Amino acid sequence: MALPDLSLSRSRLDKVSQDRQAEGLLARTLQDPTTSLLLLRDGRCPVHPDGPGRGLRTLRGAEAAAVVAALGGAERLAAGGEDPATEVVAVHLGLLPADDERAPGAVVGLLLPAEGAGPAVEAVAAGPAAGTADPVVEAALAEPAADLRALGTLLPATDAGALTEAVALHHWHRSHPRCPRCGSATRPAAAGHERVCLTDGSTQHPRHDPAVIMTVTDPAGRLLLGHQGRWPAGRFSAFAGFVEPGESLEGAVARELLEEAGVRVREVAYLGSQPWPFPASLMLAFHAETDDTTAVADGDEITEVRWFDRPGLVAAVATGEVTVPPAVSVARRLIEDWLGEPLEQQADWR
Ligand SMILES: [Zn+2]
Incomplete structure (x- = not known):
């Protein structure tokens, strides 16, 4: 390969694609304290406070639990909604490599609607007064975040790969809310990697x-x-x-x-x-x-x-x-x- 280590081709997550159809995978993973949450809004993700060289600012433990609760709980997030423009889409991005300091654990992307588009997101962004347990959550969503084009070369490989996957899926969900066969609404499936038509049951796969x-x-x-x-x-x-x-x-x-x-x-x-x-x-x-x-x-x-x-x-x-x-x-x-x-x-x- 003449062009090794292209910035956005460095994914190191184990995508466990064989497990995506397993019943309850996404809900279980959202409740697992070892899971890291990657918040994505408008193509931007918060970065580590010490800079993008340290990676993305993913949320774990109590912080992650507070965000999941504020967005309606693990089951609701896992089920997803019919309109990805206004509802959060959760996607299982994969498992961290063993040498990652956050391992073992999965990374779940929470693909948030554009600012102002969703009441649950507003609640998180509004912070403790709106019922969010941890003001750090508010800070995470409110703090300046850079996008993949700006960060791609600076992020460690694992985080660059996770963000690339999340951005790609975010664009796909946002731009393909309806079934191309019959025009009906669709819902996320396969841990966020597919959408299924509510009328004819057909499965839509991400396009590129x-x-x-x-x-x-x-x-x-x-x-x-x-x-x-x-x-x-x-x-x-x-x-x-x-x-x-x-x-x-x-x-x-x-x-x-x-x-x-x-x-x-x-x-x-x-x-x-x-x-x-x-x-x-x-x-x-x-x-x-x-x-x-x-x-x-x-x-x-x-x-x-x-x-x-x-x-x-x-x-x-x-x-x-x-x-x-x-x-x-x-x-x-x-x-x-x-x-x-x-x-x-x-x-x-x-
Ligand atoms: Zn259909």
């Missing part, structure tokens, strides 16, 4: 969309990068696009490079993958080679293409003339893989 992302080099080893018209000046990245129905990954790489940059691909090599749950992509990384030395931007999505040699890219990044993608992205890792060394530039692309 494969996308290819690739570097391409010419016979001289120069790297071609593209600039999108909607980006600030100087921002350059690898080419990328969704895989179309009926298309192979290699076919998608070749099509996207021809479409966006006008180059025909000779060789395509797979380099690794990373979930990118914003909202539902799975990024599949490739390196391609082309014999074409002239590239032409499509003028639509891509408005500028530019060849870089290694000293040229290093210099352009050093002066700030060129901005490269953030460290959490596959694009950044692809560019650094070609360069042969990491780039120092910090970037927050939004």
Whole structure:
């Protein structure tokens, strides 16, 4: 694997997917004092008070019990509601690895509705006066929390993996409340990893969309990068696009490079993958080679293409003339893989 340890591909939880259908798994786990609760709201999760390098601020023991009680109890949370936009979805994310200081125990994600959307969440956020046992709970929900794009490279592997999974499932639940067959309401099932239609009983599984992302080099080893018209000046990245129905990954790489940059691909090599749950992509990384030395931007999505040699890219990044993608992205890792060394530039692309 040419791109090891991609930031969001480091999950270390034992997902125990074989146990998810077991009766009462989620309710039992929510009542288990060894369970760590990961609270997620608006894509953001509280971080450890000593910083994200120490991990997420997950809740355990009395803190966790207070949150579960405030949200209606373990049974109600495990059953879930019919509208993930206004109700809490609980998901069993997996078991902690043995070398984690919180182990043994499970991690359960509580996917909270957007601020103001749910009375139970308001009760927790309102703190002791509203019946919450521990003001720390209030603090946990109220304190500034960073999102996965900002934290992904900083979090320890276990927490990065847990948060990636929670964010992905949160987006899916929120965006798929109804049955695609009959339009009826659905409820969470399989410990939060499925939804089941209340009318026809059909099971819906989380969706994600494969996308290819690739570097391409010419016979001289120069790297071609593209600039999108909607980006600030100087921002350059690898080419990328969704895989179309009926298309192979290699076919998608070749099509996207021809479409966006006008180059025909000779060789395509797979380099690794990373979930990118914003909202539902799975990024599949490739390196391609082309014999074409002239590239032409499509003028639509891509408005500028530019060849870089290694000293040229290093210099352009050093002066700030060129901005490269953030460290959490596959694009950044692809560019650094070609360069042969990491780039120092910090970037927050939004
Ligand atoms: Zn249905």
